[in-house]
Amino acid sequence: MFKDIRDSLSRTRRSVFGQIVNVLGMGEIDDETWEDLEALLIQADMGIATTMDLIETLHKRVDTEGMHSSDQLLQALKEEMRGILTDSPDFQLEESRQLTVVMVVGVNGSGKTTSIGKLAHYYTKLNRKVIIAAGDTFRAAAIDQLRIWSERADVPLIAGQPGGDPAAVAYDGIRASRARGYDLLFIDTAGRLHTKFNLMLELEKVYGVCRKSVHAAPHEVLLVLDAPTGQNALTQAEKFKESVNVTGVVLAKLDSTSKGGMVFPIYRELGLPVRFIGTGEGLEDLAPFDADLFIDSLFEA
Numbered sequence: 001m002f003k004d005i006r007d008s009l010s011r012t013r014r015s016v017f018g019q020i021v022n023v024l025g026m027g028e029i030d031d032e033t034w035e036d037l038e039a040l041l042i043q044a045d046m047g048i049a050t051t052m053d054l055i056e057t058l059h060k061r062v063d064t065e066g067m068h069s070s071d072q073l074l075q076a077l078k079e080e081m082r083g084i085l086t087d088s089p090d091f092q093l094e095e096s097r098q099l100t101v102v103m104v105v106g107v108n109g110s111g112k113t114t115s116i117g118k119l120a121h122y123y124t125k126l127n128r129k130v131i132i133a134a135g136d137t138f139r140a141a142a143i144d145q146l147r148i149w150s151e152r153a154d155v156p157l158i159a160g161q162p163g164g165d166p167a168a169v170a171y172d173g174i175r176a177s178r179a180r181g182y183d184l185l186f187i188d189t190a191g192r193l194h195t196k197f198n199l200m201l202e203l204e205k206v207y208g209v210c211r212k213s214v215h216a217a218p219h220e221v222l223l224v225l226d227a228p229t230g231q232n233a234l235t236q237a238e239k240f241k242e243s244v245n246v247t248g249v250v251l252a253k254l255d256s257t258s259k260g261g262m263v264f265p266i267y268r269e270l271g272l273p274v275r276f277i278g279t280g281e282g283l284e285d286l287a288p289f290d291a292d293l294f295i296d297s298l299f300e301a
């Protein structure tokens with residue numbers, strides 16, 4: 001049903017991990033091997049800290065395990081990379097309860113609207129009764145865009161007036177879900193970071209309404225990150241984490257970048273699991289994140 005993660009990673013594989021396989025594919029480990037490996041990991045947007053850590057761990061393993069050939073090093077690299085993608089807590093979105101409330105946050109342009117539409121479609125196909133609340137009231141266009149996606153996904157949209165109170169829209173969404181028997185509510189939120197508008201305060205208000213209105217809500221707070229923006233996205237993520245309890249990441253546009261290495265600092269530096277990846281602009285271009293498949297897809301020929 002959904003596009004294979006392998007297709008989406010073809011750029012990352014071609015530009016970076018394919019080269020790693022070439023560098024480590026033959027011969028003995030020497031200084032050049034280490035230099036090339038380090039440069040390529042940084043190029044893949046693994047981030048300096050994660051790259052340095054990996055290199056250090058691999059150096060130790062080469063010494064203690066007496067590795068000589070670079071194909072052994074390649075194997076060790078894959079193992080260490082897999083190790084970074086630690087087991088995630090249970091994904092609350094998939095637990096059964098009367099009403100699951102999910103806040104979706106992220107800066108404008110990250111792919112938030114598109115991701116909400118895809119998620120609505122994905123869970124509808126899994127027989128959930130999905131509803132969306134248009135909590136980005138700042139721009140009329142945001143509500144219109146979300147309406148288009150809700151129609152594509154064939155789920156109802158609860159929206160207020162442009163300029164209205166997003167916390168009130170969240171509340172209306174919760175009320176409508178209960179009254180009409182929907183069990184999965186996605187709440188869209190505003191996403192402008194660099195204006196006078198106090199985004200974080202607004203997110204806290206929406207978060208507060210969820211907490212007060214539904215037991216243990218919001219059950220997930222998904223942060224949509226724009227994969228092509230690399231390290232910038234990680235900096236933004238830190239800001240969101242300061243104001244709301246972000247529980248997971250949707251990594252959008254993984255198909256349009258070679259920066260697939262970003263997944264690693266998301267786990268290691270942000271301490272967040274990646275739950276879904278965006279694999280294109282269509283309704284079905286979303287894939288649940290699978291760590292084993294991800295590692296295999298990065299390195300396969």
Ligand code: GDP
Nearest residue numbers: 108109110111112113114252253278279280281
């Ligand atoms: P928002 O402002 O965060 O709501 O962002 P949008 O959902 O409007 O998306 C911004 C742009 O990114 C649009 O042109 C989308 O088609 C595009 N986009 C979103 N997700 C993906 C994806 O997974 N892959 C690709 N290639 N494009 C995407």
